[in-house]
Amino acid sequence: MSRSPASTASATSAAASAATSIKTRRFGPRTLFARVFWLMVVGIAIAQALAYVAIRQERSMALRALMMSGVERDIATGVAVLDRLPAAERADWLKRLERPNYRFALADELDPTAGPVERTDFNGPFVDALVQAMQPFRIERAVQLGVKRYQLLVRLNDGAAVTVHAQRVDMPIPEWVMWVLGAQLIVLAVCSWMVVRLVTRPLKTLASAADDLGPDLSPTLIPEEGPAEVAHAARAFNAMQQRIAGYTAERVEILAAISHDLQTPITRMRLRADLMNDEELRGKFHHDLHAMQVLVREGVTYARTLHGTSEVPARLDADALLASIVGDYQDAGEAVTLAGEAGTPIMAQPQALKRILVNLIDNALAFGGQAEIQVTRSGAGNPGGAQDPTHRLTIAVLDRGPGIPDDQLQAVFKPFHRLETSRNRDTGGTGLGLAIALQLATAMGGNLSLHNRTGGGLEARLTLPASLA
Structure with missing residues (x-):
């Protein structure tokens, strides 16, 4: 998968916003x-x-x-x-x-x-x-x-x-x-x-x-009461939420329909490719059709992550999930190691979390040949499982690959942004992997960021709220 940061605010706009806020700060x-x-x-x-x-x-x-x-x-x-x-x-x-x-x-x-x-x-x-x-x-x-x-x-x-x-x-x-x-x-x-x-x-x-109003854009209606002006503002806000949710749902349905309709011609092309006598040409057709299927599938997945995920959060043993993922890679002969532990269960969406970690590990293996997973926990749990804003679980995926230019660390999260410019899907991916991972992390209340390592390599840092079930 290619490395792409998706974020609505670039580093330049963030710096400009910070400068503006400092400039407009007033006493009182x-x-x-x-x-x-x-x-x-x-x-x-x-x-x-x-x-x-x-x-x-x-x-x-x-x-x-x-x-x-x-x-x-x-x-x-x-x-x-x-x-x-x-x-x-x-x-x-x-x-x-x-x-x-x-x-x-x-x-x-x-x-x-x-x-x-x-x-x-x-x-x-x-x-x-x-x-x-x-x-x-x-x-x-x-x-x-x-x-x-x-x-x-x-x-x-x-x-x-x-x-x-x-x-x-x-x-x-x-x-x-x-x-x-x-x-x-x-x-x-x-x-x-x-x-x-x-x-x-x-x-x-x-x-x-x-x-x-989270990434799922699920409307949370506010009471339409109080003075006339306040009630009018509440009605307008509720209507805005419903319109946004409707527009996003409609976009996802359109993309899903397009993806479904594309499956038929892709299948026909695959059958026709099987009838080709030239094995080399047949292999190229199969390769392109597979890349097309992956691109369509991931495009729809990205659109759905923009509207949130329907997966219900569950009490999850993060240590068991990480051990299972690392074990699968090691069984396949990949150089993936695990250090540290979460210690206690967390509330998360298992499939979404697994997809994020698999994407980060695949990127580390593709660009660095090996992946090192480090798990750290900050803060302390409150009695009764209450959420503490300082109680965070950090999962870092590290490699010793070429890294990413500093001015591209945020840009690689944008959809279809690829650092590899050859347009080869085998080496550059679809450009949607990190964009999907970021959307899933945001939907879980977490954060995904990239950092160049001292001595070379990249650290993909996933931070999640470590609230107890």
């Missing part, structure tokens, strides 16, 4: 669920923060308006009280007249480091109203100590000086408001999670169904 969550969820949560958090800022600003503006509307009268009243009191009693009344946003001091000096009051939207109207309310008292000087604090020097009727220390007091946000905002954020985050899950769950179901 990769899944749609995480992206939409965090987008909603961050958006809600920003909205809550803006609401909090708006509340503080509104309360600050309300307090500012309150101060500008009444505090000047309170300060003027306090100054009038101090003016009417005897000088000896004024100090005792300072504490009584003190308020959260202003206090009085008996002094005629202001803070020397302070600058003059800047007229702003806050203190401009307030200072004007204070000057008006202070009459007949006179404000000699006003200085600013900060954004919210300033001092006023007021002269009483007896000539004594009173310093007014005024400041803007922000109205604190009650603690319950923060708790309410936090509770709102939590509730909205939970609601966002539920909404995003409701939206993305059908997509996950759809992706799982697409992944489960």
